[in-house]
Amino acid sequence: xxxxxxxxxxxxxxxxxxxxxxxxxxxxxxxxxxxxxxxxxxxxxxxxxxxxxxxxxxxxxxxxxxxxxxxxxxxxxxxxxxxxxxxxxxxxxxxxxxxxxxxxxxxxxxxxxxxxxxxxxxxxxxxxxxxxxxxxxxxxxxxxxxxxxxxxxxxxxxxxxxxxxxxxxxxxxxxxxxxxxxxxxxxxxxxxxxxxxxxxxxxxxxxxxxxxxxxxxxxxxxxxxxxxxxxxxxxxxxxxxxxxxxxxxxxxxxxxxxxxxxxxxxxxxxxxxxxxxxxxxxxxxxxxxxxxxxxxxxxxxxxxxxxxxxxxxxxxxxxxxx
Numbered sequence: 001x002x003x004x005x006x007x008x009x010x011x012x013x014x015x016x017x018x019x020x021x022x023x024x025x026x027x028x029x030x031x032x033x034x035x036x037x038x039x040x041x042x043x044x045x046x047x048x049x050x051x052x053x054x055x056x057x058x059x060x061x062x063x064x065x066x067x068x069x070x071x072x073x074x075x076x077x078x079x080x081x082x083x084x085x086x087x088x089x090x091x092x093x094x095x096x097x098x099x100x101x102x103x104x105x106x107x108x109x110x111x112x113x114x115x116x117x118x119x120x121x122x123x124x125x126x127x128x129x130x131x132x133x134x135x136x137x138x139x140x141x142x143x144x145x146x147x148x149x150x151x152x153x154x155x156x157x158x159x160x161x162x163x164x165x166x167x168x169x170x171x172x173x174x175x176x177x178x179x180x181x182x183x184x185x186x187x188x189x190x191x192x193x194x195x196x197x198x199x200x201x202x203x204x205x206x207x208x209x210x211x212x213x214x215x216x217x218x219x220x221x222x223x224x225x226x227x228x229x230x231x232x233x234x235x236x237x238x239x240x241x242x243x244x245x246x247x248x249x250x251x252x253x254x255x256x257x258x259x260x261x262x263x264x265x266x267x268x269x270x271x272x273x274x275x276x277x278x279x280x281x282x283x284x285x286x287x288x289x290x291x292x293x294x295x296x297x298x299x300x301x302x303x304x305x306x307x308x309x310x311x312x313x314x315x316x317x318x319x320x321x322x
Contacts, residue, residue: 019236023135023136034159037244121305122267164197175213180228185237232260
C-alpha cells in the first residue's frame, strides 16, 4: 500500500520549508532574526521614547518565582558574607589578606539558578530538530562545555529595538486568555488595526495574554502546564512580517496543549529554522497599564541577556522605555 503522509508531519514540514532562514544571512550566522535590527532600527526605537519613562519587564529572581521544581527550580540566593558577620566581628580581619577591618564590612552572595527559570531569552542552541539546531548546526555541538555555536552570548548587546505591546486580554475585555487559547495572526491584526499600529521589519512583539497576572502568587502549573499562547499557524505571519523577536508573559511562548502531535512545534519552525528570538516569562502588566493610560503601544525595548557563554538561555533585565 502507498504510504500516507502523517498530516501533522506534513504541516510541520511545510511550515519549516516556508519559514526557514538557514543560510539567509550566511553560513556563519548565529543570531538569526536579530540580523533584522541594524542602526536604522535602533534609531527608530530611540525615536519612540517620548516620556523618558523606563518600565521593567522582568520578574524578581527569587524563591517566589514560577517554577514548580519538576523541571526547573526557582533561584536560590546563598549568602557567603552577611551583616551579622560584620556586627559580630567575624569579618575582622578581612578575608583575602586585606588586613584589619577598621569599621569596614560587607555582604557577598552566590546565585544558584537554571538559566531559564525566570524572565529570559531562549538561545538558538536551546532547541533541536532531527539532530540540528539553527542554521543547520549539529545538535552535538552542544556538549557539557556548552554550545560551541548559537549560545546566548551571541545576543549580547543586540536586543535594542522598536517594540509593540499586543495586549489581547484588554482587547477581548477579559482578565486573561484561557489555557489552550491559540493566538492567531487575525487576532494580532485586529489589535494592530484597533490601535492604528503598523508592524515594520525589525520590530519586536510583546504579546500579553494576562496569564502571568492570573497566576501570580499562586503559580500552580504555570511553568509547563496548559496555557494560552501563539498558534503554530502564526509562523508564516511572523516570518513574512520580518519580526525580529517575540516575547510573552507565558512559560513557553506558544499555546499549550500544542495544536499538533509534536512538542512545541512553533519553536521547531520559528526558533530552530527561523532563528527567531523567543522571550519567555516577561512581566508585561505594568507596561500594559501604562499603554492603556496614554494610548501609546510602541516603545524602545532594551533587553540584552546575560552573556553566559554557550548557554541555552539567560536571564535578562528587560526594560521598555516610553
